[in-house]
Amino acid sequence: MMGSETNSFGFSQELRLLSAKQFSFVFADANRIGNKAFTVLFRKNGQTHPRLGLAIAKKQVKLATGRNLIKRKIRESFRLNQHRLPAVDFVFMVRRDINHMDAKAIDDALAHVWRKTRKLCENY
RNA sequence: UUGGCUGGCUGGGCAGUCGCCGCUUACUUCGGUAGGGGGAGGAAAGUCCGGACUUCGCAGGGUAAAGUGCCAGGUAACGCCUGGGGAGCGAAAGCUCACGGCAAGUGCAGCAGAAAAUAUACCGCCGAUGGCGUUUGUGAAAACGGACGAACAGGUAAGGUUGAAAUGGUGCGGUAAGAGCGCACCGCGCUUAUGGCAACAUAAGUGGCAUGGUAAACCCCACUUGAAGUAAGACCAAAUAGGGAUCCUACAGGUGUGACCCGCACUGGAUCCGGGUAGGUUGCUUGAGCUUUGUGGCGACGCAAAGCCUAGAAGAAUGACUGUCCCAGACAGAAUCCGGCUUACAGGCCAGCCAAAUUU
RNA sequence: AGGGGUGUCGCCAAGCGGUAAGGCAACGGGUUUUGAUCCCGUCAUUCGUAGGUUCAAAUCCUGCCACCCCUG
Numbered sequence A: 001m002m003g004s005e006t007n008s009f010g011f012s013q014e015l016r017l018l019s020a021k022q023f024s025f026v027f028a029d030a031n032r033i034g035n036k037a038f039t040v041l042f043r044k045n046g047q048t049h050p051r052l053g054l055a056i057a058k059k060q061v062k063l064a065t066g067r068n069l070i071k072r073k074i075r076e077s078f079r080l081n082q083h084r085l086p087a088v089d090f091v092f093m094v095r096r097d098i099n100h101m102d103a104k105a106i107d108d109a110l111a112h113v114w115r116k117t118r119k120l121c122e123n124y
Numbered sequence B: 001u002u003g004g005c006u007g008g009c010u011g012g013g014c015a016g017u018c019g020c021c022g023c024u025u026a027c028u029u030c031g032g033u034a035g036g037g038g039g040a041g042g043a044a045a046g047u048c049c050g051g052a053c054u055u056c057g058c059a060g061g062g063u064a065a066a067g068u069g070c071c072a073g074g075u076a077a078c079g080c081c082u083g084g085g086g087a088g089c090g091a092a093a094g095c096u097c098a099c100g101g102c103a104a105g106u107g108c109a110g111c112a113g114a115a116a117a118u119a120u121a122c123c124g125c126c127g128a129u130g131g132c133g134u135u136u137g138u139g140a141a142a143a144c145g146g147a148c149g150a151a152c153a154g155g156u157a158a159g160g161u162u163g164a165a166a167u168g169g170u171g172c173g174g175u176a177a178g179a180g181c182g183c184a185c186c187g188c189g190c191u192u193a194u195g196g197c198a199a200c201a202u203a204a205g206u207g208g209c210a211u212g213g214u215a216a217a218c219c220c221c222a223c224u225u226g227a228a229g230u231a232a233g234a235c236c237a238a239a240u241a242g243g244g245a246u247c248c249u250a251c252a253g254g255u256g257u258g259a260c261c262c263g264c265a266c267u268g269g270a271u272c273c274g275g276g277u278a279g280g281u282u283g284c285u286u287g288a289g290c291u292u293u294g295u296g297g298c299g300a301c302g303c304a305a306a307g308c309c310u311a312g313a314a315g316a317a318u319g320a321c322u323g324u325c326c327c328a329g330a331c332a333g334a335a336u337c338c339g340g341c342u343u344a345c346a347g348g349c350c351a352g353c354c355a356a357a358u359u360u
Numbered sequence C: 001a002g003g004g005g006u007g008u009c010g011c012c013a014a015g016c017g018g019u020a021a022g023g024c025a026a027c028g029g030g031u032u033u034u035g036a037u038c039c040c041g042u043c044a045u046u047c048g049u050a051g052g053u054u055c056a057a058a059u060c061c062u063g064c065c066a067c068c069c070c071u072g
Helices: A020-028 A064-084 A096-100 A103-122
Strands: A031-034 A038-044 A051-055 A088-094
Touching: A020 A038, A020 A051, A020 A088, A031 A103, A038 A103, A051 A064, A064 A088, A064 A103, A088 A103
Parallel strands: A051 A088
Antiparallel strands: A031 A038, A038 A088
């Protein structure tokens, strides 16, 4: 069942939010999910696939290595789960508590976000 | 072997699967597909210095401002590095040092202390010399002399409890008391000689102490510096607004350069046309490059030859998962590029040196 | 990425080489029947931190740390 029409688990340009306009579109009228690690905004995009945008603030995560690590984690998880997600645009923002979390806790937080999104979108 | 010092290297390895960003080759229905190959650091960091590169009117003169500060060398350049000198620390190997000038000028030093920069007043010491007082000797008297006293003139800077710092130090002589007043040694200054490119060192002579401290106080001396920064800038170009180039005239005023002055450019009129915001392309990686060998130099480093191409993004790429091995992986992520400095850093490896103990 | 600035008591701050002002707040006491007001007293051994210069540093110099602002 997974990946019935597209077998690829790639992460190309179409799956990302690229311009400021696309980000503004999400911010203008967004649904909000939160947990310990993230605040996630999402909005239906009218396409056949979901898209991902990242907004990892320097204020929340000080070190560049730390920010890179978080972005990689999110992208990786999104890449592997992309075919189970509804066609919405995501914008991920981080909370300060993420500094004290290990890799496994961040994975759990991401799984929580994907589950919650699916549930909310079924109600549309 | 233990402890210490110095210099350098390294910064998890291997295999598989799924992904990301350039390059290159082939195919292509021009969307892509397949193969090959590459893809963070020693600090990529702080932005503290120095350059390259680019633009501004091409940076000329003077002032101001800022920086550097023993000497010599290295370098594209430096506030960096190397070697040397001096001072300090250490038993040693070795380490540390903003290390020009207060005998050009000005300023500053609370409290305490006699006094804080002027060698003089005060306390004190002396009172030899001169005068004064008392007493006494000689003498007829004038006068002359002796002893004692006060501290009037005067001499003196030895001593004076302080302080961060007190006007060369110690000893001997000397004296009324004292004093570089004299002498010896030490310190300091000056002169000469020798060694050294020089900083400086050594020796001899000489002065009789002059030159207290503070320039990370103003300052003086020597040397250096135009400014901004790749979001610099260049090119292609929807929109919108009116400007731009060339020639001529004027030199008053205004505007412009990192601050000011000089200097310089522009502003006026006539003639002729294209302009440049969003967005895109470029700048963008071959470079004071790396490796090896030889060679000159104590060394930093230079020279020569051969070989190599080693990230270039634009929401921003190196990761995730699984297995396995070990000592269980620190600090940390390129954004124009180099040379340094500074700061962070689990551990591991190599070389040289010093000390102690032991063994041969 | 580049450029600029600020750190002094719980808060707002002055001081810029010689003993760290002041206000608010807090605490203790007085006045008052009680409260408010008012009055008196207490409150900084290391001025963000580590060194250096000086006899003496919050102040001068150097290196770090934290926070804030500007350009786009």
